[in-house]
Amino acid sequence: MKTWTKIVSAVASVTAIVAGTTALYYGTYLPRSAQPRSGHVPVSAERLTRGKYLFEVVADCDGCHSERDYSRFGGPVVVSGRGKGQVIPEKGPISPLVTANITPDKETGLGQWTDGEKIRAIREGISRDGRTLFPMMPYKNFSKMSDYDVESLVAYMNTLQPVRNPMPKMKIPFPISFMMKSYPEPVSNVKAPERGRNAEYGAYLATLGHCMDCHTPPDGHKLDEGMKFAGGRVFDTPLGKVVSANITPDPETGIGRWSEDYFIQRFALQRTYVVNGAPKLQPGQFTLMPWLNLSQLDPDDLSAIYRFLQTQSTIPNKVEKHPGTVQTAGF
Ligand code: HEC
Numbered sequence: 001m002k003t004w005t006k007i008v009s010a011v012a013s014v015t016a017i018v019a020g021t022t023a024l025y026y027g028t029y030l031p032r033s034a035q036p037r038s039g040h041v042p043v044s045a046e047r048l049t050r051g052k053y054l055f056e057v058v059a060d061c062d063g064c065h066s067e068r069d070y071s072r073f074g075g076p077v078v079v080s081g082r083g084k085g086q087v088i089p090e091k092g093p094i095s096p097l098v099t100a101n102i103t104p105d106k107e108t109g110l111g112q113w114t115d116g117e118k119i120r121a122i123r124e125g126i127s128r129d130g131r132t133l134f135p136m137m138p139y140k141n142f143s144k145m146s147d148y149d150v151e152s153l154v155a156y157m158n159t160l161q162p163v164r165n166p167m168p169k170m171k172i173p174f175p176i177s178f179m180m181k182s183y184p185e186p187v188s189n190v191k192a193p194e195r196g197r198n199a200e201y202g203a204y205l206a207t208l209g210h211c212m213d214c215h216t217p218p219d220g221h222k223l224d225e226g227m228k229f230a231g232g233r234v235f236d237t238p239l240g241k242v243v244s245a246n247i248t249p250d251p252e253t254g255i256g257r258w259s260e261d262y263f264i265q266r267f268a269l270q271r272t273y274v275v276n277g278a279p280k281l282q283p284g285q286f287t288l289m290p291w292l293n294l295s296q297l298d299p300d301d302l303s304a305i306y307r308f309l310q311t312q313s314t315i316p317n318k319v320e321k322h323p324g325t326v327q328t329a330g331f
């Protein structure tokens, strides 16, 4: 979502510049890309568990690629539609927003793709046919995903139930279609910091979980670097309106007064919804925060994320998360 908004708002300012050079490059300009690697990803029980954890919890592939029940709190995943793709209604210049069927279905999903092609799409943003993926797919974040993790993720994706679900083509207007070709970059040999309850590993998880993108307000065509994690990004969707929270260490308007234990509990609160089913969405509860998925984060991983967030600049920024509604306790 973020990059989409970014691009759309950038369009006005760059149109003039691009127009001059377009005639020359349009059609011939190709994204930077490398050959996908060959062979199959290694499979083991440990890797499958890791891949599932990345898909369902940390990187929230479910959030954009699986069928969801938005009539319930947090939009729980409809398991029979895991990975089948979503068509997201939008009022903007790209309507509808179409994700992709990433189940192993041979005709409408990734069934014919090699593992290398899947890895390239996830980390580099290049589709099987060489097309640049629309950067709402957070491949810039996923470019930081370690080789071990991306291989594990693909090993798990290969075990998903194939779902036949042809997706409509997304129409990306010029010049957005042109500008996004500069996004992809070849990626190889990525290592993750050693797993542990420390800020460095927390930064890795927060990158894969794209926390910053939702929790930083935009500034024209980019994220506002001076407001990292300060919240205030408005999501005004057909389903409801919600504003991201300030998660900097500011004691008054951020999470500066939260203890590490409280932070972990705040996520664990939603775990019962995953086990017992989420309740019907009440007015003022609509959110895009992936509470259900993130509630399943390992407590050590939540510690790492907490410790990383504590190293960020303290930025006072008061946010009303659910504008114009009475808050329900706990949300
Ligand atoms: C914020 C939403 C979002 C998230 C999160 C997301 N994706 Fe995507 N993904 C998209 C969109 C949108 C597209 C389609 C882009 C296009 O067609 O240009 C896409 C495309 C893809 C493709 C290419 C499919 C094709 O046919 O070209 C793959 C593979 C993929 N995503 C895998 C993943 C995996 C694995 C994850 C989790 C690690 C993930 N995505 C997380 C939005 C998302």
Ligand code: HEC
Pocket (backbone or CB within 6 Å): 205, 206, 209, 210, 211, 212, 214, 215, 235, 242, 243, 244, 245, 246, 247, 254, 255, 266, 287, 288, 289, 290, 294, 305, 321, 331
């Ligand atoms: C798709 C957008 C999105 C992503 C991704 C996202 N958040 Fe959020 N987050 C929100 C929104 C919107 C809210 C405010 C509404 C709510 O609390 O549900 C929020 C609320 C929160 C809160 C509650 C703060 C408070 O004051 O109550 C915390 C803590 C938080 N997010 C941490 C994270 C972390 C850590 C990550 C990454 C692992 C993350 N978020 C990823 C959108 C997002």
